[in-house]
Amino acid sequence: MNTSLLDPYGWSDRWAAVLHAVSPDAQAARVLRHDGVALLVATAEGERAVPLRPNLDPMPVVGDWLALDTDDRVAQVLPRVSLLRRRAAGRDEEQAIVANVDLVVIVCGLDRPVVTGRLERFTALARDAGARPAIVLSKADVTTDAAARRAEVEAGAPGIEVLVVSTVDRSGVAEVRHLVAGRSVVLVGESGAGKSTLLNALADDDVAATGAVRGRDNKGRHTTTARHLHPLPGGGVLIDTPGVREVGLWVDVDAVADTFPEIDELAPSCRFSDCAHDLEPDCAVVGAVAAGTLAAARLDAWRAMRDEAQAAARRSEAVARRRPDRQGRKAVRDPLRDDRP
Numbered sequence: 001m002n003t004s005l006l007d008p009y010g011w012s013d014r015w016a017a018v019l020h021a022v023s024p025d026a027q028a029a030r031v032l033r034h035d036g037v038a039l040l041v042a043t044a045e046g047e048r049a050v051p052l053r054p055n056l057d058p059m060p061v062v063g064d065w066l067a068l069d070t071d072d073r074v075a076q077v078l079p080r081v082s083l084l085r086r087r088a089a090g091r092d093e094e095q096a097i098v099a100n101v102d103l104v105v106i107v108c109g110l111d112r113p114v115v116t117g118r119l120e121r122f123t124a125l126a127r128d129a130g131a132r133p134a135i136v137l138s139k140a141d142v143t144t145d146a147a148a149r150r151a152e153v154e155a156g157a158p159g160i161e162v163l164v165v166s167t168v169d170r171s172g173v174a175e176v177r178h179l180v181a182g183r184s185v186v187l188v189g190e191s192g193a194g195k196s197t198l199l200n201a202l203a204d205d206d207v208a209a210t211g212a213v214r215g216r217d218n219k220g221r222h223t224t225t226a227r228h229l230h231p232l233p234g235g236g237v238l239i240d241t242p243g244v245r246e247v248g249l250w251v252d253v254d255a256v257a258d259t260f261p262e263i264d265e266l267a268p269s270c271r272f273s274d275c276a277h278d279l280e281p282d283c284a285v286v287g288a289v290a291a292g293t294l295a296a297a298r299l300d301a302w303r304a305m306r307d308e309a310q311a312a313a314r315r316s317e318a319v320a321r322r323r324p325d326r327q328g329r330k331a332v333r334d335p336l337r338d339d340r341p
Ligand SMILES: Nc1nc2c(ncn2[C@@H]2O[C@H](COP(=O)(O)OP(=O)(O)OP(=O)(O)O)[C@@H](O)[C@H]2O)c(=O)[nH]1
Pocket: 138, 139, 140, 141, 142, 165, 166, 167, 168, 189, 190, 191, 192, 193, 194, 195, 196, 197, 198, 209, 210, 211, 212, 213, 220, 221, 222, 223, 224, 225, 241, 242, 243, 244
């Protein structure tokens, strides 16, 4: 197979081995867009639409690699290396957003206040997905205190790379280009944050539509309506997504610990190994707040996220109990890890 048309979409020896293990005769395709009844995919012969079978499990999402049979039907979704997911609004069900991304870039416009809670939720979702989070503060040209606001965000997001960018004066664009080069990346953030504008700057082309924010409150108008994967000229792919107002959490407790590493590091010094850092005696975390080495707001945010993660875990256990037959079908085998003949 000549893969020169597929390589820009992230095709690699690894995916070739996975496909070969699943079905040596199948054709590889990556999902670029999901149109309800059809998928726009990239193949070794170029981009095209393929029909979507309703009984596929799992259902393909943007970023997935597929095995196509000779009739161009989706035979199988290749085992995913990462999956960004959230709780569907109003329902206790997991909603897959994009698959096989290495990096989740959280975009926040400096034309509005940076909401720390939203950053924490997105970083937890990225970690839960098995991807690395990074933060891009966009529209640096509209503010005079970009450096101070970056320092503030960095203090609240230990260990996470924070970049400041303006697509108007192009400052910081080269750094973002360097960050995303060669990777599979998804852009997330509020409507109007500048995700599609950043994509166009990185693609050196107007590949995505952008829309002005409302004058009154800088809120976006939900210009992007579907997730779409675009190859970048310098290598790597970028998935643009519609802005989201509220991020439902579907994270496990480990992802919360990763989001608050400084609290996780203090926990072993608490008197009780299962300390909830509430009213327990000799709690190192509460002690750090009293000593001024940990911000009280960080502990409050940690508690809120821990409560949500625990509630989500209880709900998903209840759902699993109601549908025991789904468990087996949902598990995806990684053919590279399967020892059976
Ligand atoms: N001043 C300034 N404006 C910007 C910058 N980047 C984006 N914008 C403007 O912000 C507005 C929203 O940009 P979009 O790229 O459409 O935002 P989005 O995040 O894709 O929004 P949705 O598709 O609705 O989720 C547009 O009017 C852009 O021109 C920037 O660096 N500086």
